[in-house]
Amino acid sequence: MPEDDESENDSPEDDIDYRKHPEKYVEKYGIDGSEKGVFKAEPYKSELLPHWSYADSESAEESARKLGKKYERYRENGDFVGMDMARKYCQMGFTRAMRYAKYPCEKKYIDGKEREPKRWADPKKREAAKVFKRRWDEMRHDEKYQTLKEEYRNRTQ
Incomplete structure (x- = not known):
């Protein structure tokens, strides 16, 4: 089974302020297009998580709009980390909604074995996924x- 976010650190929460650092x-989460750090990187987690919802297309629209506003503020301030975290929440909205859309009760694995996806187990979640995509x-x-x-990538090489 895929690793969860808890495996990224020794503790469940970071003690680093990523806006200041x-x-x-x-260094910790990379910039590889993944969802790493989404539930840990502060202060962004606290700023973005309350706006994240993928229950149906209406809540996804509201969520994507609010996350988009946060993204724009981070963009205006040249805050790449904030921009990347907002991107991650939208990516995660897509991936989570698609999991629900394909797997009843989001159970992709049973007894450690991947289930066959259904097409479409939850059409509302599929519509929510499209919004986030x-x-x-x-x-x-x-x-x-x-x-x-690219600037951040070049700094770390």
Whole structure:
């Protein structure tokens, strides 16, 4: 089974303020397009998690709109870590909603074995996933995001 977010650290929460120390975010979580750190990297987790919901397309629309506003604020401030975290929440909205859409009760694994997906076990979750996919694509293809991502990548090499 895939590793969960808890395996990233020895403790369940980070004690680093990634706004004050963005270089540590890149060191710890990388900038590889993953969802790593989404439930740990503060202060972004506290700023973004309350706005994350994927129950249906309506809640996903509201969530994606709020996450998009946060993303824009981070973008205006040149805050790459914030931008990346907002992207991760949209990516995670997509992946979680798709899991529910394909697997009843989000149970992808039973007794350690992957189940066959159903097409579509929950059509509402599929619609929610589409909402997040659009916002996620906007964020990750944003020119400023790509520029800052490359700058951070070059700093760590």
